[in-house]
Amino acid sequence: MRRLLVPVFLLLLALSMCESSVLQDMCKSVAAGHPSISYSDCIKTFQADSASATVADERGLAAIATKIAEKAANATSARIAALRATEKDARRRDRLGVCAEVYSDAVEQLGEAADDIARGGDEATQDAVTQLSAALDAPGTCEDAFGEADDASPLAPEDDEFTKLATIALAVAASLSPPPSTATIRN
Numbered sequence: 001m002r003r004l005l006v007p008v009f010l011l012l013l014a015l016s017m018c019e020s021s022v023l024q025d026m027c028k029s030v031a032a033g034h035p036s037i038s039y040s041d042c043i044k045t046f047q048a049d050s051a052s053a054t055v056a057d058e059r060g061l062a063a064i065a066t067k068i069a070e071k072a073a074n075a076t077s078a079r080i081a082a083l084r085a086t087e088k089d090a091r092r093r094d095r096l097g098v099c100a101e102v103y104s105d106a107v108e109q110l111g112e113a114a115d116d117i118a119r120g121g122d123e124a125t126q127d128a129v130t131q132l133s134a135a136l137d138a139p140g141t142c143e144d145a146f147g148e149a150d151d152a153s154p155l156a157p158e159d160d161e162f163t164k165l166a167t168i169a170l171a172v173a174a175s176l177s178p179p180p181s182t183a184t185i186r187n
């Protein structure tokens, strides 16, 4: 038994050194609060940015998550532009136009959220949470444009992915906010 435990212990130690414990704790809390986000989804999301390995605190994690979501919003904006450029059906082009607008707004909102997070302090953190909540609306609005027309959305995978990334960024930023006794309680 002892012969087995030592290598297992060393393996666990090695794994824990690869991921910062501030990241592990945050992903545990994000997964616990959001049934749609698993712990491993959360860890994998942060691993997309090498800064996650050495991040020192929660504010740093919020900055990283916001940047990852912004990158995805940028990529989705580019994909929408490409789809629009080749779409022959005018009504479908209009639906893509709705998506282009909300993702362009999301890019701006995420940029402002990143600035707010960098500024720090309770008020700026609340502003970041507001911007991130607004950005999180983009994929639903985009999907609705297609859903209401009974048209299959060509952006379903991007919308799902962005929903996940923005949910993580919002959850991390919200965890920096003052406790509910002093903050406005939402939903």
Ligand SMILES: *[C@@H]1O[C@H](CO)[C@@H](O)[C@H](O)[C@H]1NC(C)=O
Binding pocket: 067, 068, 070, 071, 074, 107
């Ligand atoms: C997203 O695009 C904007 C301008 O279109 C750029 O300023 C920003 O750096 C990009 N963000 C990321 C994270 O790539």
